[in-house]
Amino acid sequence: MIVADKKPIEEIIAEVKNFTKILLLGCNECVTVCEAGGKKEVGVLASALRMYFLNQGKTVTIDEVTLERQCDHEYLEEIRDRIDMYEAVVSLACGVGVQFMAEKYQATPVLPGVNTCFLGATEKRGLWTERCQACGQCILASTGGICPISRCAKRIMNGPCGGSTKGKCEISKDLDCAWQLIIDRLKALGRLEDYEKIYSIKDWSTDRAGGPRKVEREDVQE
Amino acid sequence: MRIQYTTDIKIVRVPCTGKVDVLHILRAFEKGADGVYVVGCMEGDCHFNKGNFRARKRVEQARGILEAIGIGGDRVRMYNLSSSEAPRFVEYAKEMDQRIRELGPNPIKLPKANKAA
Numbered sequence: 001m002i003v004a005d006k007k008p009i010e011e012i013i014a015e016v017k018n019f020t021k022i023l024l025l026g027c028n029e030c031v032t033v034c035e036a037g038g039k040k041e042v043g044v045l046a047s048a049l050r051m052y053f054l055n056q057g058k059t060v061t062i063d064e065v066t067l068e069r070q071c072d073h074e075y076l077e078e079i080r081d082r083i084d085m086y087e088a089v090v091s092l093a094c095g096v097g098v099q100f101m102a103e104k105y106q107a108t109p110v111l112p113g114v115n116t117c118f119l120g121a122t123e124k125r126g127l128w129t130e131r132c133q134a135c136g137q138c139i140l141a142s143t144g145g146i147c148p149i150s151r152c153a154k155r156i157m158n159g160p161c162g163g164s165t166k167g168k169c170e171i172s173k174d175l176d177c178a179w180q181l182i183i184d185r186l187k188a189l190g191r192l193e194d195y196e197k198i199y200s201i202k203d204w205s206t207d208r209a210g211g212p213r214k215v216e217r218e219d220v221q222e
Numbered sequence: 223m224r225i226q227y228t229t230d231i232k233i234v235r236v237p238c239t240g241k242v243d244v245l246h247i248l249r250a251f252e253k254g255a256d257g258v259y260v261v262g263c264m265e266g267d268c269h270f271n272k273g274n275f276r277a278r279k280r281v282e283q284a285r286g287i288l289e290a291i292g293i294g295g296d297r298v299r300m301y302n303l304s305s306s307e308a309p310r311f312v313e314y315a316k317e318m319d320q321r322i323r324e325l326g327p328n329p330i331k332l333p334k335a336n337k338a339a
Contacts, residue, residue, distance in 0.1 A: 009287060010290055044244055044245055044248060044287070048287045048290070051248070051288075051330050052291040052292065054330040055329050055330050
């Protein structure tokens with residue numbers, strides 16, 4: 001999922017302090033799971049903002065809506081009939097949701113309510129770690145299901161490097177060396193011969209190096 | 223025991239302090255409470271193992287938010303006692319009452335009252 005982190009409330013206040021009718025728009029997908037932008041977080045932020053404005057002696061309307069997703073037209077359409085009631089929208093979705101919302105409703109300023117971080121997994125409640133960089137050319141089949149692009153600090157294809165010590169990366173003693181993990185995993189799978197292969201230079205044109213990307217599938221298009 | 227404590231404290235009963243959410247605390251302030259304190263069981267004695275630890279974290283979260291929006295983080299606090307400690311309950315009630323009196327009323331009440339007038 002897309003992992004986001006909470007934006008400091010002071011930053012959000014700075015974004016919205018000049019508006020008087022604000023919609024807080026949550027998202028029921030990834031940001032709900034990582035407890036940054038779901039219905040609950042919308043409620044907490046709305047309550048905090050209401051109190052902030054009251055304390056400032058301002059009359060500000062703050063409404064709360066949480067959509068199923070903000071990265072699909074059909075769900076964003078649900079607020080079309082009420083969007084004109086607001087001077088600004090704070091979207092607590094990931095950067096995708098914020099942008100899609102802004103593209104759809106061009107007359108309303110859409111402001112980000114979270115900091116979008118990476119594609120990751122929930123290791124345990126309150127701990128999310130990166131697992132994928134969306135490089136566009138998956139190599140997990142040959143690396144035992146462990147990604148050296150997202151989990152190796154150097155993103156090297158033939159590791160480990162000289163900075164790997166006792167299974168840890170040189171940038172932090174708390175960070176596993178991805179290549180050590182790959183070797184351990186391949187050993188457990190009895191596939192160490194895969195490790196012997198030298199991988200050629202990765203084609204980065206499918207990564208961000210090739211500019212903004214798109215996936216176009218004519219087979220499913222209408 | 224029938225020990226007396228201030229009548230300014232309204233008790234909201236919950237099955238376990240683990241039920242108390244940050245939103246409950248914030249809503250109380252939004253509705254005009256001058257302070258909120260959560261009284262849980264002694265740490266390590268939670269019937270549900272982690273309820274009072276969860277409550278403490280949420281109290282801390284609420285404190286951070288109240289501080290950031292200028293209401294004052296000191297208006298919220300967590301206490302722990304065992305259910306048979308009535309004198310201590312009263313002691314905490316007095317302490318909290320005193321603390322809130324020093325801090326004064328919830329600042330959002332004043333603009334609210336002005337608007338109503």
